[in-house]
Amino acid sequence: MNPFLDVPADSGFGLHNLPYGVFSHGDGGARVGVRLGDYVVDLAALETHGLVAAAGAGRAPVFSQPALNAFMALGPDAWSAVRERLQDLLSDSGDPALREGGAVREAAVLPLADVTMHLPARIGDYTDFYSSRQHATNVGTMFRGPENALKPNWLHLPVGYHGRASSVVVSGTDVVRPSGQTRPDDDAPPTFGPSKRLDIELELGFFVGPGNELGDPISISDADRHIFGFVLVNDWSARDIQKWEYVPLGPFLGKSFATSVSPWVVPYEALAPFRVDGEPQDATAGNPEPLPYLRQRGPRALDVDLEVRLQTSSMDEGGEVVAQTTARNLYWSPEQQLAHHTVNGCNARPGDLMASGTISGEDPGSYGSLLEMTWSGKNPLSLPGGETRTFLEDGDRVTITGEARRDGVAVGFGEVTGRVLPPRP
Amino acid sequence: MNPFLDVPADSGFGLHNLPYGVFSHGDGGARVGVRLGDYVVDLAALETHGLVAAAGAGRAPVFSQPALNAFMALGPDAWSAVRERLQDLLSDSGDPALREGGAVREAAVLPLADVTMHLPARIGDYTDFYSSRQHATNVGTMFRGPENALKPNWLHLPVGYHGRASSVVVSGTDVVRPSGQTRPDDDAPPTFGPSKRLDIELELGFFVGPGNELGDPISISDADRHIFGFVLVNDWSARDIQKWEYVPLGPFLGKSFATSVSPWVVPYEALAPFRVDGEPQDATAGNPEPLPYLRQRGPRALDVDLEVRLQTSSMDEGGEVVAQTTARNLYWSPEQQLAHHTVNGCNARPGDLMASGTISGEDPGSYGSLLEMTWSGKNPLSLPGGETRTFLEDGDRVTITGEARRDGVAVGFGEVTGRVLPPRP
Numbered sequence: 001m002n003p004f005l006d007v008p009a010d011s012g013f014g015l016h017n018l019p020y021g022v023f024s025h026g027d028g029g030a031r032v033g034v035r036l037g038d039y040v041v042d043l044a045a046l047e048t049h050g051l052v053a054a055a056g057a058g059r060a061p062v063f064s065q066p067a068l069n070a071f072m073a074l075g076p077d078a079w080s081a082v083r084e085r086l087q088d089l090l091s092d093s094g095d096p097a098l099r100e101g102g103a104v105r106e107a108a109v110l111p112l113a114d115v116t117m118h119l120p121a122r123i124g125d126y127t128d129f130y131s132s133r134q135h136a137t138n139v140g141t142m143f144r145g146p147e148n149a150l151k152p153n154w155l156h157l158p159v160g161y162h163g164r165a166s167s168v169v170v171s172g173t174d175v176v177r178p179s180g181q182t183r184p185d186d187d188a189p190p191t192f193g194p195s196k197r198l199d200i201e202l203e204l205g206f207f208v209g210p211g212n213e214l215g216d217p218i219s220i221s222d223a224d225r226h227i228f229g230f231v232l233v234n235d236w237s238a239r240d241i242q243k244w245e246y247v248p249l250g251p252f253l254g255k256s257f258a259t260s261v262s263p264w265v266v267p268y269e270a271l272a273p274f275r276v277d278g279e280p281q282d283a284t285a286g287n288p289e290p291l292p293y294l295r296q297r298g299p300r301a302l303d304v305d306l307e308v309r310l311q312t313s314s315m316d317e318g319g320e321v322v323a324q325t326t327a328r329n330l331y332w333s334p335e336q337q338l339a340h341h342t343v344n345g346c347n348a349r350p351g352d353l354m355a356s357g358t359i360s361g362e363d364p365g366s367y368g369s370l371l372e373m374t375w376s377g378k379n380p381l382s383l384p385g386g387e388t389r390t391f392l393e394d395g396d397r398v399t400i401t402g403e404a405r406r407d408g409v410a411v412g413f414g415e416v417t418g419r420v421l422p423p424r425p
Numbered sequence: 426m427n428p429f430l431d432v433p434a435d436s437g438f439g440l441h442n443l444p445y446g447v448f449s450h451g452d453g454g455a456r457v458g459v460r461l462g463d464y465v466v467d468l469a470a471l472e473t474h475g476l477v478a479a480a481g482a483g484r485a486p487v488f489s490q491p492a493l494n495a496f497m498a499l500g501p502d503a504w505s506a507v508r509e510r511l512q513d514l515l516s517d518s519g520d521p522a523l524r525e526g527g528a529v530r531e532a533a534v535l536p537l538a539d540v541t542m543h544l545p546a547r548i549g550d551y552t553d554f555y556s557s558r559q560h561a562t563n564v565g566t567m568f569r570g571p572e573n574a575l576k577p578n579w580l581h582l583p584v585g586y587h588g589r590a591s592s593v594v595v596s597g598t599d600v601v602r603p604s605g606q607t608r609p610d611d612d613a614p615p616t617f618g619p620s621k622r623l624d625i626e627l628e629l630g631f632f633v634g635p636g637n638e639l640g641d642p643i644s645i646s647d648a649d650r651h652i653f654g655f656v657l658v659n660d661w662s663a664r665d666i667q668k669w670e671y672v673p674l675g676p677f678l679g680k681s682f683a684t685s686v687s688p689w690v691v692p693y694e695a696l697a698p699f700r701v702d703g704e705p706q707d708a709t710a711g712n713p714e715p716l717p718y719l720r721q722r723g724p725r726a727l728d729v730d731l732e733v734r735l736q737t738s739s740m741d742e743g744g745e746v747v748a749q750t751t752a753r754n755l756y757w758s759p760e761q762q763l764a765h766h767t768v769n770g771c772n773a774r775p776g777d778l779m780a781s782g783t784i785s786g787e788d789p790g791s792y793g794s795l796l797e798m799t800w801s802g803k804n805p806l807s808l809p810g811g812e813t814r815t816f817l818e819d820g821d822r823v824t825i826t827g828e829a830r831r832d833g834v835a836v837g838f839g840e841v842t843g844r845v846l847p848p849r850p
Contacts, residue, residue: 217849245584
């Protein structure tokens with residue numbers, strides 16, 4: 001299966017991937033497209049020309065909208081049908097309607113460099129989990145000591161909390177350093193000012209598909225039918241604000257100033273070849289078996305390589321790799337997260353975003369936050385040119401990339417990037 | 426100022442109130458109306474007939490929509506102008522266009538009993554605060570003992586957390602008893618099943634008006650221009666689920682199965698006569714003065730009487746009053762909550778809901794949750810007919826009502842009610 005467009009054989013954006021995003025081009029409105037190599041194929045144009053009909057012939061269009069919500073709502077049968085149709089239309093040996101389409105090809109195939117990407121969905125609710133065991137252990141060790149690192153509930157349920165949906169932004173959006181209340185000295189009153197411990201969190205997120213009605217949980221065996229696809233997430237965090245505010249109701253302003261997501265949503269189906277066993281959730285690994293509503297059959301983890309690059313204002317484009325890890329380090333899977341989230345009857349809606357929580361591996365080079373990499377600022381990172389970092393400084397750019405690669409098949413996530421702007425005066 | 430419709434002189438729904446809501450009638454779509462006595466005046470009809478123009482003549486209509494968001498976005502000058510216009514149109518001595526309007530009056534004035542009420546807004550984000558000192562002290566005492574009841578941050582900032590927006594429902598919606606993971610025995614593994622400690626939380630909520638762009642906080646002195654109006658909130662809570670899950674990231678599934686709001690949004694302006702001094706936030710009351718960004722001038726509290734009624738399946742309509750309290754018991758004001766929420770740059774959007782947290786007074790008859798009324802189930806409530814309650818049983822109905830009354834002026838909130846349905850099999 002080869003694309004008719006010029007796409008390098010080892011590209012993570014070949015016909016095996018076909019991630020969806022929302023883009024605009026010139027004066028046109030934002031609409032849905034699919035990425036192939038360094039091209040964007042305009043699905044609104046294909047829909048208008050009758051080449052793709054996601055909702056079935058004669059139904060309302062879903063791609064000429066500035067969000068993927070309507071397509072997400074259609075569910076896995078529609079997603080598979082569109083994916084198959086696109087693979088056919090975009091290959092060098094399938095339906096020639098687009099390939100040899102003249103005007104439609106002209107209109108629908110755009111260079112990636114010419115488009116502006118937008119948030120992929122209207123996010124009704126954003127939930128952040130805490131599903132990497134090493135991350136929870138690291139944070140717990142720093143805050144409470146090693147003997148009390150994992151709280152008693154952690155191995156029994158995917159701990160999570162409600163995040164702020166309004167401040168989820170698309171990759172490329174600059175992030176203003178937040179100000180807030182902190183208490184640097186435990187024996188003095190709190191003070192107000194710009195955060196001094198601005199951090200990142202490397203996460204993998206997913207968008208919900210059809211979702212459920214209030215009162216009707218999604219079972220673990222049905223959960224895969226409700227996961228549309230995946231993005232990279234940087235859940236920016238102000239550790240000093242978070243530390244002072246978070247007891248007893250959890251993170252709030254230490255997080256809600258910005259959460260960045262990558263623009264291309266990698267379809268759930270595209271990641272099927274990268275499913276692998278996770279850490280066993282049973283006595284063979286010394287872990288408690290989850291309650292039945294969380295017991296998942298088959299491979300639970302995703303073999304996606306993840307990388308964090310930090311580029312200070314004095315560095316060249318690209319910056320320095322400061323962490324390399326993998327989504328295999330997640331103990332709780334997306335399916336388990338969704339089954340847990342709805343087991344009380346809570347309704348999930350198309351376009352809801354759920355993120356994994358920071359993903360950290362066992363060695364310090366695989367930690368997904370500066371809090372962990374510098375062990376709460378005690379061990380500064382050494383960067384080229386003699387620079388060091390504990391937390392982020394103004395002008396720093398953080399870029400997270402992701403790619404799954406196996407048996408000659410590559411699926412890229414692209415990147416989520418953002419630069420720190422100085423605090424508002 | 427007397428209404429031309431038949432409204433009792435002591436009604437909380439006279440021309441001083443004029444709350445907004447979203448209703449439907451017969452086969453018509455949901456649209457915005459205003460309540461006057463036991464009538465609903467259809468603002469979409471008034472807008473269509475040119476009697477009201479919220480956004481200015483010739484602008485897009487805001488009332489023929491199934492949510493108040495567009496009107497909320499217009500800001501306080503537009504709200505005041507519409508309110509004044511409605512008071513004129515609805516009085517027995519003002520503009521006769523509606524009063525003597527024949528067909529328009531016939532179309533626009535509907536009996537309250539004939540309409541169905543809907544959620545007043547599309548809620549982008551829902552935030553729940555924890556602003557009643559007595560409630561925080563009660564809960565802290567039960568969980569951590571009296572010497573450690575209020576956490577060190579509580580008197581310095583309005584503690585809050587992100588709630589779940591998808592499961593906010595309008596008054597009258599039944600609530601399915603949630604199931605979930607709990608650990609009744611600290612020395613045994615957790616178990617799964619219907620919550621055994623289903624509770625209510627009596628709260629006052631507000632809807633955000635224009636809101637702010639990401640990165641640009643709303644100052645405490647501007648906050649009043651961003652508060653559209655108030656509703657009653659019942660933040661249903663499953664205490665057993667909450668207890669097991671909430672450390673360290675806060676309440677999640679113990680809350681997200683349902684949050685009920687009253688359908689009529691009482692305008693911010695209508696409550697101006699009921700502003701009163703709150704507990705002093707300075708040394709005169711032994712309290713720390715807040716940081717400048719939280720210092721509010723003028724009266725901070727709202728003199729709104731609140732009542733909780735519990736009706737078991739064996740009781741007559743109306744049930745038994747189990748709590749009476751007042752919104753004066755809130756230490757942190759809506760303006761302070763909004764200034765705090767956005768001080769880190771977090772953006773608030775039209776239609777966002779922010780609730781006060783449980784409102785409790787000093788004596789047990791004024792506690793806003795069963796957790797407090799029964800002191801964690803230790804002191805069951807005695808109800809008529811020999812019934813008792815620690816937490817809610819299936820078939821129980823909870824109704825919260827609110828009213829502000831002073832110097833012959835009354836402003837009613839109506840009610841938020843809901844009945845507990847048995848857990849799904």
